[in-house]
Amino acid sequence: MKARYRPGTGPVLVEVRDSWWDAPVQIRPATIDDLDRLLALNNAAVPAVNELSADEMAWFIDVAWCLLVAVPGPDPAGEPAALLVGLDGPGVPYASHNYAWFSERYERFLYVDRVVVDPSGFRMGIGRAFYEAFMATADGHGHLCAEVNTVPRNERSLAFHDAMGFADVGEQSDGATGKTVRMYAREL
Numbered sequence: 386m387k388a389r390y391r392p393g394t395g396p397v398l399v400e401v402r403d404s405w406w407d408a409p410v411q412i413r414p415a416t417i418d419d420l421d422r423l424l425a426l427n428n429a430a431v432p433a434v435n436e437l438s439a440d441e442m443a444w445f446i447d448v449a450w451c452l453l454v455a456v457p458g459p460d461p462a463g464e465p466a467a468l469l470v471g472l473d474g475p476g477v478p479y480a481s482h483n484y485a486w487f488s489e490r491y492e493r494f495l496y497v498d499r500v501v502v503d504p505s506g507f508r509m510g511i512g513r514a515f516y517e518a519f520m521a522t523a524d525g526h527g528h529l530c531a532e533v534n535t536v537p538r539n540e541r542s543l544a545f546h547d548a549m550g551f552a553d554v555g556e557q558s559d560g561a562t563g564k565t566v567r568m569y570a571r572e573l
Contacts, residue, residue, distance in 0.1 A: 411461040412514050415452040422465050430501045433539050445470050451519050455511045467502040469515040487530045497531035528570045536565035
C-alpha cells in the first residue's frame, strides 16, 4: 500500500525550490494546529473555492486522504501559504455535487477538492508539487479528478490543469450558486 498523507502524519514530503524564489518551500501534511490558517487561506480565495466554517475545515482534516500545506522557508513548522485537500473516492460522505459527479462515473479515484495558494506563492511550483505528492498516494486509484470554475472563470487553474495533462471530461452547473465547472480527469 502506498503512503497516505493523513493530516498530522509524517515529515516534510517535498522541498520546492524555484529559480525565481530565493527560499525553499516545504510541503508537509497539515495538522490540527494549522486549522485557523487553513480557514483564513481558504476563505480569502472565495469565489475560486467555497467558503468554509471552522467545523467544515476540521471535517476535511479528519476525513481527507491527503491534506497538504506549503510552508515558505526552511522551517516546515512555519505558517502555511497554501493548501491542498484531497479525497479518496467514491465513498466519502461528502455533500458535494462535483464529488458525486465523479463518484457516478469512476470506480476508484483521487479527488482534488480544493487547492488554495496565497498570491505570494504564485509561480513557485507549489501546485505542481502538491499534485505530484497527491498522485504518489494512489493505491489502485485509476484517475486523479478535479473541477475548475468556468463561471466565474478561473483562468489560472484552467491553464494549470491543461498543462498538467488533464482531460476535459464534462461540465456541470449549479443553479443554486450560479457556478459552472469544467470536470477534469487524469489517468494514474
